Amino acid sequence: xxxxxxxxxxxxxxxxxxxxxxxxxxxxxxxxxxxxxxxxxxxxxxxxxxxxxxxxxxxxxxxxxxxxxxxxxxxxxxxxxxxxxxxxxxxxxxxxxxxxxxxxxxxxxxxxxx
Amino acid sequence: xxxxxxxxxxxxxxxxxxxxxxxxxxxxxxxxxxxxxxxxxxxxxxxxxxxxxxxxxxxxxxxxxxxxxxxxxxxxxxxxxxxxxxxxxxxxxxxxxxxxxxxxxxxxxxxxxxx
Numbered sequence: 001x002x003x004x005x006x007x008x009x010x011x012x013x014x015x016x017x018x019x020x021x022x023x024x025x026x027x028x029x030x031x032x033x034x035x036x037x038x039x040x041x042x043x044x045x046x047x048x049x050x051x052x053x054x055x056x057x058x059x060x061x062x063x064x065x066x067x068x069x070x071x072x073x074x075x076x077x078x079x080x081x082x083x084x085x086x087x088x089x090x091x092x093x094x095x096x097x098x099x100x101x102x103x104x105x106x107x108x109x110x111x112x113x114x
Numbered sequence: 115x116x117x118x119x120x121x122x123x124x125x126x127x128x129x130x131x132x133x134x135x136x137x138x139x140x141x142x143x144x145x146x147x148x149x150x151x152x153x154x155x156x157x158x159x160x161x162x163x164x165x166x167x168x169x170x171x172x173x174x175x176x177x178x179x180x181x182x183x184x185x186x187x188x189x190x191x192x193x194x195x196x197x198x199x200x201x202x203x204x205x206x207x208x209x210x211x212x213x214x215x216x217x218x219x220x221x222x223x224x225x226x227x228x229x
Contacts, residue, residue, distance in 0.1 A: 004157065031215070033216075033217075035217070035219075041221075042219050042220065042221050042222070043158070043204060043206075043217075043219040043222075044219070045216050045217060045218065048215075048216055056216055058216075091157060091158065093158075095215065101215075102160050102163065103160070103215065103217065104157075104160075105150075105157035105158040105159070106157050107155065107156055107157045108157060
């Protein structure tokens with residue numbers, strides 16, 4: 001069964017450093033998402049991406065964040081200058097041909113900012 | 115803005131017993147509702163979804179959920195719990211437009227199963 005993959009599984013970085021979290025969505029999917037979950041808190045929507053542009057973003061997704069689909073297979077989340085409060089589990093998801101399609105989630109990347 | 119409340123943070127049931135996990139939502143229009151399950155170290159797996167039609171929806175692994183508009187609820191049920199059902203369960207409401215489906219999640223309910 002096709003699945004969403006994410007790398008790395010765990011990333012440790014120092015405050016102020018840039019990080020790139022990578023995701024490979026399911027190959028024929030058209031809609032791509034990033035969510036995050038701070039330890040002990042809810043899963044929160046960050047951004048959705050469709051037709052090579054951001055379609056929706058939350059208040060969390062400020063100028064420090066960016067997304068890209070550089071090569072038609074990968075979908076990346078970049079945090080330009082990490083803060084301690086960016087420490088969280090980041091989940092990538094993708095869905096198929098319709099905006100109502102089920103979202104398939106990856107296993108997540110745990111980001112620790114020290 | 116939409117929101118989802120899962121009143122029970124932890125629930126423990128005995129194997130073979132029935133299960134009901136509560137979910138209440140707030141959303142101005144007709145909601146798109148989902149239940150996801152997360153096992154340790156895994157991503158979120160969709161159990162079932164409600165978009166329209168029959169208010170009792172069947173999902174994978176023997177789960178079902180009932181949409182009750184009058185109570186703004188979408189509770190998840192299973193008649194007989196198995197030890198492998200121990201996991202964290204998330205209810206979510208989706209806001210959908212042509213450019214995607216943004217999910218708003220509840221805080222989750224951690225299910226423990228006693229032998």
